[in-house]
Amino acid sequence: MLASKSKIGAAAVMIFAGLLAQAQRETRTAxxxxxxxxxxxxxxxxxxxxxxxxxxxxxxxxxLHINSHTPRTQELIPTTFSIPENSGVHLDAAIxxxxxxxVVPVDPSTKLDVYTGEFxxxxxxxxxxxxxxVEARLRFQACDDNACMPPKTxxxxxxxxxx
Numbered sequence: 239m240l241a242s243k244s245k246i247g248a249a250a251v252m253i254f255a256g257l258l259a260q261a262q263r264e265t266r267t268a269x270x271x272x273x274x275x276x277x278x279x280x281x282x283x284x285x286x287x288x289x290x291x292x293x294x295x296x297x298x299x300x301x302l303h304i305n306s307h308t309p310r311t312q313e314l315i316p317t318t319f320s321i322p323e324n325s326g327v328h329l330d331a332a333i334x335x336x337x338x339x340x341v342v343p344v345d346p347s348t349k350l351d352v353y354t355g356e357f358x359x360x361x362x363x364x365x366x367x368x369x370x371x372v373e374a375r376l377r378f379q380a381c382d383d384n385a386c387m388p389p390k391t392x393x394x395x396x397x398x399x400x401x
């Protein structure tokens with residue numbers, strides 16, 4: 239009887255250890271959502287050699303905001319969109335949305351110009367003929383009501399087909 243209690247105890251410990259390990263794996267893989275997410279388009283077809291309009295859609299995570307492209311002071315980091323040189327695609331222009339006014343809760347006299355929720359950047363692209371997998375970039379600084387995170391740059395993958 240003592241041997242069977244020992245086996246039951248050992249089995250219980252192994253089950254508990256397995257459940258604990260599973261919980262730790264789920265905690266590690268359940269990362270925080272991205273501050274800014276690129277939504278679409280994943281692929282665009284434009285006339286080769288001719289400037290073409292492409293609208294890029296993004297979403298700022300709930301509870302966060304990012305500075306607009308034209309923040310109210312030089313100390314604030316603007317949101318910028320760029321395309322690497324030699325990618326076969328050239329960014330002729332980027333037209334950013336107008337920001338919304340955000341009052342800083344800890345200092346109501348401070349007002350910021352920010353993006354929240356979903357926003358779109360209207361890009362004007364020119365591509366050489368062919369298929370170009372472009373790793374464009376969006377640079378921003380996300381903040382909540384109390385603090386700002388370090389500036390971040392995310393990759394904006396766009397498959398540009400120049401026809």
